[in-house]
Amino acid sequence: MAWLLARRDFWGKSVLDAVVHLPLVLPPVVTGYLLLLTFGRRGAVGQWLAEFGIVFAFRWTGAALACGVMAFPLLVRPIRLSIEAVDQRLEQAAATLGAAPWRVFFSITLPLALPGVVAGMMLGFAKAIGEFGATITFVSNIPGETQTISAAIYTLTQTPDGDAGAMRLVIVSIIISTVALVASEVLARRAGRRLHGL
Template sequence: MTEWLGPQEWQAVSLSLKVAFWAVALSLPCGILVAYALARWEFPGKQLLNGIVHLPLILPPVVTGYLLLLLLGTQGVLGSRLQEIGVVFAFRWSGAALAAAIMAFPLMVRAIRLSIEAVDPRLEEAAATLGAGPIWGFVTVTLPLALPGIIAGAVLAFAKAMGEFGATITFVSNIPGQTQTLPSAIYAFLQVPGGEASALRLVVVSVCIAMSALLVSEILARRIAKRMGAE
């Protein structure tokens, strides 16, 4: 691949993989917790939380990126204070990962929530009667049964993070080698004469990565479901 892609193209691919990986890895624990809360708990403000979680799906991505810039930019409400301790998100790859995680979070939560809702609550109650606490019951009963949905949610989030453009370019700009992800690189190449070939190569890479991720998730989900059915 390194021979087929130029240096700038390869940088965009490797950076996108890095951003998407960390976007999923850091948001997955929170996604599982939020999905479980929405699926199982009743509490004041539940519908408000559900609305906030799905808000990035409704808002234009540029709006989400601008809000992140206002909040976490170097002159932002929290960004200026974080900068004092050496934590900077704006115009950094870590900011791209944060923006991608926020945009992908609703898809992750929805897939995991549906998977948890499909688990019979009576199984959790049975575990409780055997002495399992809420956390241990979740780990030993709900989590294994919901694993196919968790995998599906993680893969959807990864694919969304790989393709995120509007929020990312607004929050961290389009700096080659630092914040230029695949979509940003494709956009940049299309703006210069003779850049169509590079853009087309990156489009092919994007499709291949997305299809591979979906194929792997499908295989893993089927294997887990078959193993659980055998047990």
Template sequence: MIDLPPEAVQALALSLRVSLTATVLTAPLALALAHLLARGRFRGRDLLAAAIHLPLVLPPVVTGYALLLLFAPSAPLGAALQAMGLPLAFRWTGAALAAGVMALPLMVRPMRLSIEAVDPGLEEAAATLGRSPWAVWRGVTLPLMAPGLLAGVTLGFAKAFGEFGATITFAASIPGETRTLPAAIYAFLQVPGGEASVRGLVAVAVAVSLAAVVLSDVVARRMATRLRDPA
């Protein structure tokens, strides 16, 4: 049994809230971008792909600083959102935004590869039967790319759950508001006698991440089985 202090439990709950929010809101955008990159033929596609994957190669602090420049209360966009009652900087919603930005490229890549692996002939055959483009996508493309979609969502959740650099730069580490699990681990490391809390939080982080990966593998195998044997 892991005994965690109340502030550690609070950080864990906030991390789950941030990572789930980031995953749910980012996954549809990642899917749309993956489809655009996989099937689109337009000028600037390579530039778009590079921009999407930029958070992977930039230091996370740089990404967080860029978000701060865009969404700080003193910035035009940040001021407009705050006037609408949607403040982001130094709020848990900002932590979710930063986590989503960092998770986006890890979602897009497996989704794009899975779409590119779908045989266009199957989609064309479905279209010749009179199905609409949406029906073809829902009935043919989506089931075939489902394992890649699931892999992207899992990777995105894991990245959002463990994100530290961009989140702490954009949203800071405010207890109860933006102090996620990685930030709490860092904070406990700075406190004499905080090693026990650090070990507990690390154990929980490993358990949550491992559970997400195992669940993803189980669901992916079941999907693959159904595709091989629809009956």
């Protein structure tokens, strides 16, 4: 998808671009509501998928879908930018050496765009972890099924005597986030060194 937006020109590209980025600008609750309308039990897509036994509404699968939709633009954007930054002269050189377009992508473009891919995964992951609005609107807040960490913390703060539990979850999320941040930093630095041929 990022490659499509970075390197191709096609009819409707700006529309696709807008749709991909929409969840970034729309209020999360609006995104969640739209998801409910399309993927809900009576939604156009939801009804069709239900025939195959795939149900999103008020299930953990729906929570995953909501997080995915919300995280997608944050994932795509840095990857796209770093693909755009890859020197196309290197891709030409690869083609003269006999590499078909998809092999150029996997052997040259993607490895050279790696820092952006890592950054995108980091941002997407962070968004998915913190996702609150769209999830709660789409699949509600069912413990053990659709509850994200943010939703759980919010519930606990609304409950008397919930402070200790909330605190535990806060610490857990700080740890997860720190580990992810450090890991992505290490990966990006390693990838950056390789880029300069060192």
